[in-house]
């Protein structure tokens with residue numbers, strides 16, 4: 373197949389800082405980027421798609437979202453445990469069969485419409501919901517972690533521990549390089565010690581990623597301490613779930629020692645969800661020891677918009693007295709998220725060799741006509757951070773294929 377060429381304003385993170393090329397060439401060979409750099413007379417292809425004046429960024433990365441929960445976005449409850457009981461579990465218990473297949477496809481479409489092309493996802497506990505989500509993700513060609521939330525105690529119990537373990541081990545055969553089967557203990561309170569230990573053993577034996585929730589709300593942390601007689605992160609560490617392939621969502625109620633231990637792991641920062649449920653504010657400065665990505669945490673987050681998540685991070689940390697740089701937040705929304713999921717060699721930035729996953733943003737939505745022309749890259753990133761959203765997304769490409777087009 374002949375190579376495909378695009379001309380656009382390219383804005384992408386790379387190993388240190390950002391590349392900002394107002395006039396750039398993107399060359400795609402089948403599914404991969406083979407060249408990304410400034411446009412010049414020497415590299416000028418005879419045929420190309422001219423995307424100027426629009427901006428091309430790498431597809432965004434949402435490191436933490438629950439596929440069955442899109443339908444409860446925006447429905448409020450007073451706290452996490454009530455919200456789970458009242459809204460989430462009834463919805464997840466019905467997420468299976470044809471309903472799971474249909475809603476998984478819709479979830480993927482909505483994710484793409486928000487500019488997101490890589491994700492860390494929880495399905496429902498039903499085994500066939502995992503297959504449904506793998507199918508929907510594979511049909512588009514995205515990179516993702518996918519796993520069913522493991523639960524076997526108290527109100528969280530669906531079937532016996534033995535049955536949960538059997539299902540988990542069977543589903544692990546779905547694991548492949550672009551779509552990872554993630555071992556997903558929902559959180560410490562939903563799991564017996566035996567289940568967490570078996571989950572950790574499976575992850576170690578098959579080198580599978582691990583995703584779970586950690587220290588989201590004080591009442592949850594207190595209940596973990598009461599039940600296990602030790603701090604939250606210590607529970608996961610003792611079970612064997614604190615590994616270099618582990619991704620912990622929220623990480624709000626942690627001390628300095630916890631953060632030192634998290635340096636080898638990854639963190640999903642979910643500020644829209646944390647504000648919505650009144651959970652608190654993660655320590656952004658301390659979190660920098662770990663690999664940090666952004667998570668919509670749908671359905672506690674209001675939608676799948678990672679731009680909105682990045683903006684909320686900017687707001688809550690600015691009110692804390694330490695406004696993060698737009699470039700740092702947009703990095704967390706792209707390459708940082710890819711690093712958190714272990715996909716940094718494949719996605720997260722526009723560099724030769726990576727999958728051609730990119731999003732075309734309408735320039736007028738980002739930079740209003742008539743704006744001053746002398747803007748730095750950080751100024752442009754600030755505009756993207758504060759102004760981009762679903763309505764700015766014109767096109768989304770995954771593996772070099774146009775998978776979504778919004779009307780101008």
Ligand SMILES: [Zn+2]
Pocket residue numbers: 436438585621669
């Ligand atoms: Zn969550």
